[in-house]
Amino acid sequence: MTKQKKQKWKRNLVVMTAITGLGFSTFYPGLSIPVAAVEQPDQPIPKEESVSIVQLEVPNQKAKDKLLELGIDLTHRAQEHNGILEVDAVVTPSEIAMLKTFGIKVKDTLITENQWNARTAERQAATKIEASLASSEDTVKILRANYYTNQSETFLYIEAKTSAGTAASTALTATWTENGVEKSAALNRFVDYGEYMYHWLELPISAIPSSVKVTSNLGGTATGTVTQWLGADKPGNPKKHYVKDFVDHYMAPGELYERAEELAKEFPDLVEIIDMPNKTNGYRRLAQAQLGNTTNTAVVVTSKAWGHEGGNDLSVEFRNPGTINAPLKVTADGKKILVDLATDSSGKTVSTAQQVITALNSDAKQLVSAATYRGNTGAGIVSPVTAKLTDGLNAPANVSRDPFTVKAIRIGKHRDGSKPGVLGYAQEHAREWVTPLVTIETAERLLRNYAHDGETKKLVDNLDIFLVPTVNPDGANYSFYDYNMQRKNMTNYCGPAESDPAYRTSWGVDLNRNHSVGSAFDGYVGASTTQCRSGTYAGPAENSEPEARNLVWLADNFSNIKFAMNIHSYGGYFMWSPGAYDPNRKTLPRPTAGEEAFYWAASDNILNDIQDHRGTVILPSRTGPIPDVLYSAAGNSADYLWYEKGIYAWNFEVGADLWNKEKQRWEAVGFQPTFAEGHEEAMEFANGLIGMIKVAYNNAKDHQPPSTKAVPGNGKFSGPVDVQFETSEAATIYYTLDGSRPTFESAHIKLSGTREGAETLKVDKTTTINWFAVDAAGNIEKNYNPLSNSKNFNSVTLTIK
Structure with missing residues (x-):
């Protein structure tokens, strides 16, 4: 720490000590200062501290003024975001702690002292790379050149990749002709977690160009044909007499399963309800009360019984017994706990919070437990007060507080495991109210169209369809009746220091971070294993939650399941594995190119x-593997299904942004849009879920082996050759380069890069390539058997002179 910064910190400490010594409860609106109930001891001179640059969230102008008054070292960067001022500052850990008392919190740590040193080394390395790239022409690839028309306008979307993309100075520009006029625009560079992904462009157009040209400032160029992204004309006439639209309001878990049971009764030949074996913790809480208004005098009391099982009937009273030199005494009389506080010779109460807590935990332990407020020492003197305990739950009595049995709706003419299985599951995250409607709407359509719609009949007759309307019923009930932004389930793993009633909306486990593949426990990014109140808390261990174990049970016990859709909201994404990466941004293994x-x-x-319903376009930029279009989600359920069970598993994020033509911008719809909007989302994504079911049907009926061709094939060449494979359909190619028989253990063709196509094989010496292909349905090219001594694999020999 510099001498000037040490002097400034001492000044701040004097200011802070003076303020807290005044005992103000409020300095000005929005900025609270803890009240000191007992005299504060002298504070030692702070030890020398490291310095970092952080982004502070400052609630108002007065708070900003306070930053200046305290002499906080501000940088020159400040901006307003969603009504909150964000200011960057150079601070020590002690300063960060002090700023919290003024309602100013750290949003993000930008640079630490160690990072400064690393950045210096990084910059030096980068300048070498940039100098190297500048000396040679780069290669540009156009990954996608699409147009699409949504509810209100036509857009041009381009993704391009340059071999020099690791340098931020590399710029790409697109040019095209629109209504006879040449137009151009720069592409945005997209970097995620330190890895260059691609450059992209998206903007409204008045006419559809036939082609685009992308040029690099280093000289590279590429030209591509503009094609339609979605909505290409499809053969056949629209369906007639196809009924749909079976949801008219958001449905809580009880309603969802009542509907499921009604369908099972109405269509007994086509439906059964599967009870999952792992009951949830239940929509229930222990009853609590917080007695006292300041941190070191507060006592948090928690019932031993669930609120609905007696905890809500308890009350606690701290009182002055009215005598001098009285001892501290606790009396537990039925539903009332009476605490007679100790008094001194003048009759004044002298019991500290910690003393009261010790007495409660000794003499009323059959009814309650007690703790200080968030780990405070409890040295303050408590005051007489009375409080009634409550679990704080607001759902009506007809909403059960007991552990919940999660159910799956199983639909199919033959539900004996002989048909390929398809799984759709929703509401892992409680606040996503639209998602269960997608499953219920889908179930209704499959059953009510079965008798008269041929396509529906073939789906139900030839598939085994599992729909789980809500994976997280406890959290869903809490979202509906108590706190609509609840994301997690309701199980509280926080200790006493984080279990006061004010934290009740932060408890729980993120069920889509609780699985065993690519988890935070294995070091993957996108979840917390230590912060119990984090929105992405992964729980105390992998698969700790019954809700997560239910999904595992379903996949384990119904091995015929081959396809799955995890339905979330919102944002309009369509994604698949890998879903997580480590701190070095190394993802879980990528799928093969096939x-x-x-x-x-x-x-x-x-x-x-999906687009057929009202024209909603899931953007190409929001379609693809999870890390490529969103972020790392350690321990998500789709990764478990894909890597452990070999199930093709997608993730919907329903609720695509809506384009506001007047404002010329995208607008988010939220987790709980008006039902008019939520209804539309349910309709279009039910279309999509049935679309996935159709993919499963077509896959099951695919008995045609793929065919492949190596380009170039047999021949003599004067130099190294890049060999690529042409395939009749999506198929994984296994190959050898040493003349041996290819098997499933052989190398396979991988992707050439993020969001790129299949790799090519570089052959620089005489080589025989042996290979075979297998498609997603398991058909093997030429009916070759890799497990036998069969010789009917493909083979070419490239002779390099």
Whole structure:
């Protein structure tokens, strides 16, 4: 720490000590200062501290003024975001703690002292790379050049990649002709977690160009044809007499399962209800009360019984017994706990919070437990007060507080495991109210169209369909009746220091971070294993939650499930594995090039079905593997299904942004839009879920082996050759380069890069390539058997002179 910064910190400490010594409860609106109930001891001179640059969230102008008054070292960066002022500052840990008392909190740590040193080394390395790139022409690839028309306008979307993309100075510009006029625009560079992904452009157009040209400032160029992203004309006439629209309001868990049971009764030949074995913790809480208004005098009392099982009937009273030199005494009389506080010779109460807590935990332990407020020492003197305990839950009595049995709706003419299985599950996150409607609407359509719609009949007759309307019923009930932004379930793993009633909306486990593949426990990014109140808290261990274990049970016990859709909201994404990466941004293993091609091909069908309802376009920038279009989600359930069970698993994020033509911008719809909007989302994504079911049907009926071709094939060449494979359909290619028989253990063709196509094989010496292909349905090219001594694999020999 510099001498000037040490002097400034001492000044701040004097100011802070003076303020807290005054005992103000409020300095000015919005900025609270803790009240000191007992004399504060002298504070030692702070030890030398490291310095970092952080982004502060400052609630108002007065708070900003306070920053200046305290002499906080501000940088020159400040901006307003959602009504909150964000200011960057150079601070020590002690300053951060002091600023919290003024309502100013750290949003993000930008640079630490160690990072400064690393950044210096990084910059030096980057300048070397940039100098190297500048000396040679780069290569540009156009990954996508699409147009699409949504509810209100036509857009041009371009993704391009440059070999020099690791340098931020590399710029790409697109040019095209629109109504006879040449137009151009720069592409945005997209970098995620330190990895260059691609450059992209998206903007409204008045006419559709036939082609685009992308040029790099380093000289590279590429030209591509503009094609339609979604909504291409499809053969056949629209369906007639196809009934739909079976939801008219948001449905809580009880309603969802009542509807499911009604369908099972109405269609006994087509439906059964599967009770999952792992009951949830229940929509229930222990009853609590917080007695006292300041941190070191407060006592948090928690019932031993659930609120609805007697905890809500308890009350606690701290009182002055009215005598001098009285001892501290606790009396537990039925539903009332009476605490006679100790008094001194003048009759004044002298019991500290910690003393009262010790007495309660000794003499009323059959009814309650007690703790200080958030780990405070409890040295303050408590005051007489009375409080009634409550679990704080507001759902009506007809909403059960007991552990909940999660159910799956199983639909199919033959539900004996002989048919390929398809799984759709919703509401892992409680606040996503639209998602269960997608499953219920889908169930209704499958059953009510079965008798007269041929396509529906073939789906139900030839597939085993599992729909789980709500994975997280406890959290869903809490979202509906108590706190609508609840994300997690309701299980509280926080200790006493984080279990006071004011934290009740932060408890729980993120069920889509609780699975065993790519989890935070294994070091993957996107979840917390230590912060119990984090929105992405992964729980105390992998699969700790019954809700997560139910999904595992379903996949374990119904091995015929081959396809799955995890339905979330909002944002209009369509994603698949890998779903997580480590701190070095190394993802879980990427699908093979053939598997990735199948994901994309199937997605085209599913997204077209979504668009059919009202024109909603799931953007190409929001379609693809999870880390490529969103962020790392350690321990998500789709990764478990894909990597452990081999299930093709997608993720919907319903609720695509809506384009406001007047304002010329995208607008988010939220987790709980008006039902008019939520209804539309349910309709279009039910289309999509049935689209995924159709993909499963077509896959099951696919008995045609793929065919492949190596380009170039047999021949003599004067130099190194890049060999690529042409395939008749999405298929994984296994190959050898040493003349041996290819098997499933052989190398396979991978992706050439993020969001790119299949790699090529570089052959620089005489080589025999042996290979075979297998498609997503398991058909093997030429009916070759890799497990036998069969010789009918493909083979070419490239002779390099």
